[in-house]
Amino acid sequence: MRLSARTLATKLRPKETRMKLEDCCYDGSKTFKLSDYPTSAKADKKRKAEYTELTAANTALMAELQEKLYADGREGVVIMLQAMDAAGKDSTIKHVMSGVNPQGCSVYSFKTPSKEELAHDYLWRAIKNLPQRGSIAIFNRSYYEDVLVVRVKNLRATYDMPKRCLEGPEDAFFDMRYRQIRNFEEYLYENGYRLLKVFLNIGLEEQKKRFLARIDEPAKNWKFSAGDLDERALWPQYMDAFEQCIAKTSTEHAPWYVIPADQKWFARWLVSEAVVKVLQDCDPQFPTLSEEELAAMAACRERLVNWPSE
Numbered sequence: 216m217r218l219s220a221r222t223l224a225t226k227l228r229p230k231e232t233r234m235k236l237e238d239c240c241y242d243g244s245k246t247f248k249l250s251d252y253p254t255s256a257k258a259d260k261k262r263k264a265e266y267t268e269l270t271a272a273n274t275a276l277m278a279e280l281q282e283k284l285y286a287d288g289r290e291g292v293v294i295m296l297q298a299m300d301a302a303g304k305d306s307t308i309k310h311v312m313s314g315v316n317p318q319g320c321s322v323y324s325f326k327t328p329s330k331e332e333l334a335h336d337y338l339w340r341a342i343k344n345l346p347q348r349g350s351i352a353i354f355n356r357s358y359y360e361d362v363l364v365v366r367v368k369n370l371r372a373t374y375d376m377p378k379r380c381l382e383g384p385e386d387a388f389f390d391m392r393y394r395q396i397r398n399f400e401e402y403l404y405e406n407g408y409r410l411l412k413v414f415l416n417i418g419l420e421e422q423k424k425r426f427l428a429r430i431d432e433p434a435k436n437w438k439f440s441a442g443d444l445d446e447r448a449l450w451p452q453y454m455d456a457f458e459q460c461i462a463k464t465s466t467e468h469a470p471w472y473v474i475p476a477d478q479k480w481f482a483r484w485l486v487s488e489a490v491v492k493v494l495q496d497c498d499p500q501f502p503t504l505s506e507e508e509l510a511a512m513a514a515c516r517e518r519l520v521n522w523p524s525e
Contacts, residue, residue: 234258234481236488239472243465249458254418255477256485266484273487274314280491281351283499285319288349290497291408294490295357298415299453300443301425302476303483304355307415311487312353321346325356333375337361337392338399348407362392362460367452393463400469410469411493413486414461415476419450 234256241247258266284290296304308322323344332340338358346352365371366389371381381388400410417425426447429439446453461471472489476482504512 234475234485236472236485236492239474239485239489240470241461241465241473242467242470243462244467247458247462247465249416249454249461249473252416252473253475254416254421256475256481258478258481263480266480270311270480270484270487273484273491274311276491277312277487277494278314278316280494280497280499281315281319283501284351284494284497285316285349286501287497287499289407290499291346291348292351292411292493292497293345293354293403293408294351294411294413294493295354295359296413296415297356297359297363297457298476299417299422299450300446301422301429301438302415302417303479304415306479307483307486308353308355310483311490315351319349320351320353322353322355325354325358325360338395345403345408358396359460359464362389362396362464363453363456366456367449389459390463393460396464397466397469400464400466404468409493409497411489412465412469412471413489414457414471414473415482416473417476419447421477422447 239252241252284292296307298304312320321344325340328340341354341358344352344354366385369385371388374381403410426439426443429435461473465471472485474482474485474489
């Protein structure tokens with residue numbers, strides 16, 4: 216007897232683990248310190264195969280839930296991944312989202328803004344890439360770059376905007392943006408969207424190991440850029456920026472998940488748990504037909520059954 220993806224995911228659920236998804240969730244209800252969230256779950260490496268199987272089971276369950284989400288067409292899902300370089304954003308998308316139907320899922324990478332994007336407000340490029348309800352959008356980085364890299368590198372000084380929009384102290388400017396983001400995300404929730412915000416929390420030493428692998432292994436050379444080291448030199452500033460933005464933009468309807476990313480296989484399982492949770496929260500259902508529609512369908516079936524053979 217073939218088990219459903221839902222049954223399989225439940226059956227395979229680990230009896231014990233050092234960390235669960237709820238341990239990674241911050242909803243803004245208490246004080247937030249990034250240092251309280253580890254970069255490694257320190258899971259037993261002997262259980263890697265087990266968690267890889269769990270991730271695969273969740274991926275299959277995602278496919279079932281996505282089909283219902285698409286057919287239902289009432290809620291849209293936006294998955295946002297934020298992290299320092301080499302934390303595993305691309306591989307997380309590849310491994311965790313491999314089972315979803317591309318017809319109902321899109322991926323958008325937030326790179327350096329184009330001239331057109333800079334001529335609009337900072338939320339514009341996110342708004343124009345929102346999925347239609349019934350679909351999933353994955354943002355590889357997001358509008359949070361505008362309170363992260365913009366803050367760390369003081370890029371607001373380069374904005375071509377009215378003086379009234381830029382004057383004042385730095386903290387006041389970014390507090391304004393945090394407020395705008397909270398309001399925007401509540402607006403999305405009130406208009407049929409669910410947000411899943413994930414910060415892949417990699418450690419400084421683990422990032423070093425992954426950078427060295429990109430340099431030493433020819434097949435990974437293409438992933439490395441000398442500019443990555445310039446960003447690494449700003450690590451303390453980025454950690455402070457991440458701490459502030461997570462603390463000030465986490466809400467009941469749009470919490471942050473701070474995922475320990477040093478062990479990729481464990482991080483992928485946690486992210487798969489988060490994706491399944493947000494899809495289950497949508498509670499998608501296949502549409503039900505009225506009695507008239509069912510009667511019409513029965514008539515169509517009868518017609519097909521009695522269709523003359525060639």
